[in-house]
Amino acid sequence: MTNTQVTLVQLDNYGPWTVTPSPRREVDLQTMQSRLYADLSQAFGMRDGYVFFTRFDNMIAVSNGLDLEDHARVQESIRNRYPVTVSLSIGTGASPADALVEATAALQAQGSAQDADRREALLGQPIDEETRTDDDVQIAHFDVVDATGTYTDELDAYSSFVHIEQGYAALMQHMHDAHDSLSFFVGGDNIIAVCPDLTPADYEEAIEHVRDTAGVDIRVGVGHGVSPHDAGMGAKHALEDAREHETEVEVVPEP
Amino acid sequence: MTNTQVTLVQLDNYGPWTVTPSPRREVDLQTMQSRLYADLSQAFGMRDGYVFFTRFDNMIAVSNGLDLEDHARVQESIRNRYPVTVSLSIGTGASPADALVEATAALQAQGSAQDADRREALLGQPIDEETRTDDDVQIAHFDVVDATGTYTDELDAYSSFVHIEQGYAALMQHMHDAHDSLSFFVGGDNIIAVCPDLTPADYEEAIEHVRDTAGVDIRVGVGHGVSPHDAGMGAKHALEDAREHETEVEVVPEP
Amino acid sequence: MTNTQVTLVQLDNYGPWTVTPSPRREVDLQTMQSRLYADLSQAFGMRDGYVFFTRFDNMIAVSNGLDLEDHARVQESIRNRYPVTVSLSIGTGASPADALVEATAALQAQGSAQDADRREALLGQPIDEETRTDDDVQIAHFDVVDATGTYTDELDAYSSFVHIEQGYAALMQHMHDAHDSLSFFVGGDNIIAVCPDLTPADYEEAIEHVRDTAGVDIRVGVGHGVSPHDAGMGAKHALEDAREHETEVEVVPEP
């Protein structure tokens, strides 16, 4: 059974900061946000975790393998190098969606995202090192079939983007509502989903849903592992298999 | 009348690179992509331009104020510091959507996004310095009303994200189809749209559309200027006015 | 005659910040400092300027081509993205050393580097756009002859470093005392000097001085230009000539 550890990363009181004393240059906000995300991605990644940029002011990490000390170090490093600070809240469970509900609730209980007095909260309890298993994380790497030939080389860049975005919107909502999964756009035509124990049939149905709702053809590779990196790398290799075999769903190791 | 200059930034042959010789670590791709975006944001921003991350492998810039030499320098700087290269294609026109159609078509004519022989294309013609005016760029900065109280502090982080994302999806498609505008999520609950000459009534209608379709309440500040920065900073101040007056649309200077 | 514009970049009240409330992690300080430097290098570089890291808390830029507005934008961008702020002070003159004396004195007159009330000073007057000429900047790019064969591949890494460092120390002091020049280590075995109108004989004598004092063989390429980039790129090409012709000094355009 999966046991996903998620971490909610929330910038402290960020909205007010962006307009104090007057609105800040958008290009600087964009640079600051994307670099902060890049740093989190490396910091969690050095410990085999994944971070998704989500809204940039609220980012979601899959953090199996990072203990409280690791989290505290990331928090300190941001404080030392950025004009903003972050709160971190950890949740765990068989369902990624539920784990995030738990993490969010704990943080909300400490105060609002725009509470000037709530800074650098560090909440929740990571999974014990001894209880970690190879089944803890399941990751699905979705990819649009021939995005280059169908969209990028055919439509104007914004229309391509709208199509992929619609496929993404359909997928993320379906995977959340039907499958307790958290799906994230990771650039290009790729979506990575953190899932509970799903079956190949679940994935086939999701792919069909996206085709029916948004008219976008996708395929998926699925991997398992003790960490997001292990599961995610498995998923990438499975996706390569799916490309080669022209199949819709590939799971490694085979279930 | 507006005269928007857009630049399509396309990573050259990026898809194959991500899986050669075998799939690359996702955290490294995420870091590389977001830093490349951050650098473009600063580089264009130093000349008062805006860049949006869009798909990360295809980014869209509003580049009024950057000439061909500026573009060439950005291209060279990326080549000197990243393992990937970028092609740049410029389009111009009263309609931002049409300008991007032009820019995309020119690049597609040079070869596929995944053509190994098409590298560092630099296409299109910037607006002549002498013909630039204060009306060239119109930018609308949309923002969800009380996102913190309605979503962030109330729902779990993913559900908040889904709501904002749905508002965004509805807005971006409507603004594109009805108003030839290019709208981009810029983090948090903010969307920035590059528009032709739209009226306050157009914006009111768009806001109503989002409320009806996605159930999300938004407001907007609109600015004009010779550059994206000037227009965008006007829009931010107008948005502050809208917050203060609790109005839905504010335009500066008043039309 | 040269007319060098230098900008002193000083972190405001940085010493106290590094130990408040308690000493900060060294790796974070190192990261923050080197990224701040990298950003300044890009920001000045987009306008054809050069920045040298020097002490990191006091950096020296050659800023011909950047006006006050450009400086203000750099200052604002740092403020928006870093936990520290910078003061900027501009000096100009035929002698780079004197220009820096002027810039430093102006900043010192505003208060100490560790005065908590002196923040984001912006001082001095750039060279008028109309008076700029192709002779304004002279840059000399010094390079150790066969550093790889003599040091890197032969000695242990620290001893190699000590030798190059000693050559550098001898050169920087000599060029300052005898030739009013500002010389900076730029990595590897390279030193870039910003000079007044020096003759090939001056450079030969400097090279001899370094050979006699530190036992290190160097050669130099010298360029002129309206901007640091133009002069510096000339110097690099001249250095390539020197490598090819196995000469000690090459100047472009030939004097």
Add this chain to the structure above:
Amino acid sequence: MTNTQVTLVQLDNYGPWTVTPSPRREVDLQTMQSRLYADLSQAFGMRDGYVFFTRFDNMIAVSNGLDLEDHARVQESIRNRYPVTVSLSIGTGASPADALVEATAALQAQGSAQDADRREALLGQPIDEETRTDDDVQIAHFDVVDATGTYTDELDAYSSFVHIEQGYAALMQHMHDAHDSLSFFVGGDNIIAVCPDLTPADYEEAIEHVRDTAGVDIRVGVGHGVSPHDAGMGAKHALEDAREHETEVEVVPEP
């Protein structure tokens, strides 16, 4: 007894790359080098290691706590995000200087720093996890007494730099020749030295040497630990004690 693990980080075939096909913009090289360094500092730092920029094309890390897999990951991450690759060579021993001799020799045995066929070497053997002790690393954090009042606020910025640089040159050579230590400038007026088991008397003598040779007054805090971070943070606290007590040498824990 100390047991220092050092890692030599060497950019592969970097010299030729900087001038192929023609000399690259200096500001881009500066940015690339300093960001590469910043990333290494974070990557090693997440595991409690230290990296010093040294020559930028040859960097020296104190890497107690990082095993071969950690090194391989750093190497891979650089390859995925930069246009250059790095070789890594590990050496260990009671003497930091000797450990680096070992690391350098191993790398040189694989080929020249400018050998196009030698890429991404990963050499040497880290210290076994079980044999690590609290005495493994000794770090001395040297600092100029009242650099602000004596130099920064008094002299022009270049003369201040020359004075600090001379103190540094005297210290680094003395600590290497007399004490088998590796000393590095870390910005401002600070030097960090990685040392074998030295006594307070050794440090007093070094400080005297710098005062006599270069006329620069310095003090030092010394720390021990299982990792560079632990030892270095001890040294920082000891330095704060030295500042408070106006002593020249403070060691924690007291010997």
